[in-house]
Amino acid sequence: MRPARALIDLQALRHNYRLARELAGGNTLAVIKADAYGHGAVRCAQALEPEADGFAVACIEEALQLREAGIQAPILLLEGFFEADELPLIERHRLWCVVHALWQVEAIERSPLRSPLRVWLKLDSGMHRVGLAPAEYPVAHQRLLSSGKVDEIVLMSHFARADEPDCASSLDQLAVFQAACAGLVGAVSLRNSPALLAWPDIPSDWTRAGIMLYGATPFEQVQPAAERLRPVMTLESKIISVRQLAAGEPVGYGARFLTPGPTRVGVVALGYADGYPRHAPNGTPLSVDGHPARLIGRVSMDMLMVDLSDLPQAGLGSRVELWGKQVLASEVATRAATIPYQLFCNLRRVPLLYRDGPTDAE
Structure with a gap:
């Protein structure tokens, strides 16, 4: 056989998850979208499930692959749903769902769901990729609570430049997030891998560990916490x-x-x-x-x-x-x-x- 191969060290994967959770000081999702960044989502999820607080994937196809493999831990859909007819599947498979647009709020309001959803409401705090505008955010939050279709809302956003420790952009985004969330009740999810490693003072009840799980640094320069990662x-x-x-x-x-x-x-x-x-x-x-x-x-x-x-x-x-x-x-x-x-x-x-x-x- 052709000798090219990729060896995946599951002990290193667990080490990196434990480091992420140590730095987070609390709940940490293991991001295994895109087939666990090429490492094999099912095997990585099986290795982490005994201790992971949950997983995050991009879309429902990735989540269903994990459920079919027997993964029972919480799974968050980072891009939410693309069509309203995905909502029954989200309900059936007990998936958590990001909501980043008003049309998704409307779809949830109209959906004949029997069980309430766990929603992660995403704010565009300055990255300008997806997320609700600051003026829309509290309105969407109230509509979801009033719909009777949601049992808990996690308040979330995503940093554009957390991998630049000397750049103030993340603090600017934090200020936008805190202003938009003033008076809202809910756990907060802000820190991704670079924020976990380099921004310990940013509050985050839920963190999302991605690239660091696989032992690679997100930084161009040496960063002390990243030196503790093990290549997977x-x-x-x-x-x-x-x-x-x-x-x-x-x-x-x-x-x-x-x-x-x-x-x-x-x-x-x-x-x-x-x-x-x-x-x-x-x-x-x-x-x-x-x-x-x-x-x-x-x-x-x-x-x-x-x-x-x-x-x-x-x-x-x-x-x-x-x-x-x-x-x-x-x-x-x-x-x-x-x-x-x-x-x-x-x-x-x-x-x-x-x-x-x-x-x-x-």
Whole structure:
């Protein structure tokens, strides 16, 4: 079989959730939308369910996948519902639901629900993606309470720049949120991963841990709390070809790399069709049999090249880590001008192999 694979460390996942809950000091949702950021939503939920306060997904399809797998913990739909006819399913499967628009309020008012919903009412406090305007917010809150269709409302918003610890934008958004919520009763949910790690003074009865669950930092600079995270995914493959090239020889498509001197080149069975960033530049870090190495040449669909000139012991079958515990996904993302979120979510074609202790299970 092709040697490319992604190893998922469930013990590290639990460690990161416990860190999130420690920093939160209270209830914490594990965000496992987008197939747990490429890590496998069902297996991640099963690993976390004994201690998680609940989960968060993007949409009802993701929630139903978890329910069908036997997950009974609370599940929040972060985008709410897209059509009113989803409401009976939300009721039947006991899902919590974000409401971010007046049409959703109206749909709940009209729906013949038999059991009240748990609603997370979202305010647009300045990110301007989704959420009710500040003037609409208390009106929507009152309408939901008066409808008789809602038993509890969590007051929530989302920060646009919490991953910039020196930027005052999050405090500005907090001020907007507090003004809009004046006089309203309900638990508060404001802190996401970067806010959990870097903004301890922002109040939040419920926190939402996303990228930090998977052991990647959301910050461009070193951040003390983020240093305690453990990488969950290790993307690896093997060297399938080795050749010795003279100085001045091109490597890969477009001759983007020319050998500066005699160069030993290894070919790795992994490429952009597996999710590795095509635009990762020459010098992007990786490791070969545990030793630091560098990418050379343009990444192709199924293969990429590594400089083995300083690694005489490496050869056919040598293990290559593209990101993981030795090569942090954040380092690869920075070199490729992207973010670790995208690296994880773009993963495809490679099998996920789960580790939970001394034995491995697929």
